[in-house]
Amino acid sequence: MASRHELQDLLLHWTTLLGPQPSLGPELPARQLWPVTSGDGRKFVLKHVGPWRNLPLADQARILSHLSGSGVLVAPFLVTENAAVYAGDADESFVLIPWIDHDSAPSGRSSEREFLVGGALAELHVALANYPWPANSYTEGFLAALASEDLLLPPDLLADFRRRRESMLAGLTPLSLQLVHGDLTPDNIVVSDAQGRVGFLDLDHLPLAPRIWDIARYLSRSFRRTVPEQALAAVTAVVGGYHRIAPLGEQEMHALPTMIATMHLLEASWTRRIMDGDLERRLLPEQVAELGSMLDALRWQFRHPQAVEDAVRAPGR
Template sequence: MSDVHTSPVLSGDPRDVLTVAAGKAGVPTAEATLIRDGANVTYEMAGGVVARVGPPGSQPAAARQIQASRWLADAGIAVVRAVDDIDQPTVARTRPVTWWVQLPEHRHATPAELGAALGRLHALAVPESPSFPVVNPFEGLRESIDGGTALSEDDRGWLRDLAKRLHDEYSTLTTSRPRCVIHGDAWQGNVVVPRAGGGPVLLDLDHVGIGPREWDLVSLTVDYTDFARLTDSDYQAFVDAYGGYDMTTWSGYRTLATIRELRWTAFVLGKAKTSPEAARQVRHRVACLRGEIERPWTWSAF
């Protein structure tokens, strides 16, 4: 999740950026259809190609996505594939555009399928080359909180203190944890299964890096413990498919769970400047984090 907010005049309208980049890459734009307008703006193109227009200045991150896709595929992991015959990323008006092979019709992974996919990913040896970055769960958090004028200064001060406490706890907890290649934003929507058959495929490689396996396991686990979105059997299937490790038994679980929930809150805080619904939701989420609302929580999706 990203909280980048840049003037369209400076960053370039995504459709204009796409047109310029497509001209450089030799990709036709006549049938380009918007799929998703987020931190990355995604378009379906003709010929089975998907284009992702990244935020301004994010060329290094875009290059790492391409690198991660090719390395994971070579390592035997089913992953969204970058188009091979285009020099990537293509930069236009400070924004990188990456080009991907469109997936067939697909669905989100089940908890068991997600667990199995993460088990295969985490079993890979950490490579010397390419050199993946160390995943930082706190990246961008302070900036999001400071810029979150939809909240009172009291709430923002409380969130700053929470982020600092969690950062200190995380540093202590993970110093001795084994490191592996992690997805960095692993949830059921970022691992999909083709409806025509085949195994789970990893998507959205923006946060692939090196870190503790627990950071990949925590999102689904929080859905179970704090939001009651999973049944006991679904969660157990996730644990079993991963290899039997239930991270709720780890003493550091609550710290990582709260970090993930704080990131989800900060994401909506970034949207609250222009969305009254997001402003209401972020205040609700802060009330949950502050202990004013008992679990299980209900948070609206954004």
């Protein structure tokens, strides 16, 4: 990994934007992101883009430019002095992106905020569906993962899942695919309550998947980090906000609870495989810390399937 001196030198690739003496802040914990302040006080972020890439940087840059031009709040790559989208070596690249203003201390995941997130996510999906070029990305393999016998789960959950597997696959298989964010967690969303705007960070995945992949990934965190009543309220609010912009179809409505359960199941198994050394991937501290809550959330959902279904279809949106 680059030293602080090397990082400071990298900023010279954006001298026109940053001025001759930009300030480099400390790395955001475990994120490989460094806040940068230009000589005139504007804020940016230097981001390390290592060898783990899901699509070429040029495609990611084009998609970010398309989203920004479509009115979606994202942080596009800023061009270097040499008209490149990154600095550094091809396999150890760094990009400079603008800072997105947001609330530094959110007041909580209120229904109003979740409704706002749902609407912004729908706008993101509409813009991604209208991207006019090949993305050179990948297709999420969640169906093959569900059908495999390699899932690492506690015996009680594995037995419970196997009884449900065929119905889960039947509900998810017909869903159409499009470009989606791919890693839509609360950490990758920023909100400005004052401006009523939602921004999206870390669009590094951008796979082809059902659009409820993103909705489920985001909502799965509510079931892990809050009590069930609050998580169910979040489901209703996010789906309501989404419907306001781009209504979900009947197949998607029916499949969303299953996709939320799929998130718990696949992420728990994936985390275990990394911890056991079967997968060589970067694992964030919160992923290890949340393994138990993933499993508890899956147990709760298997015991209360109708509750999530009712939250998806709750009136008053």
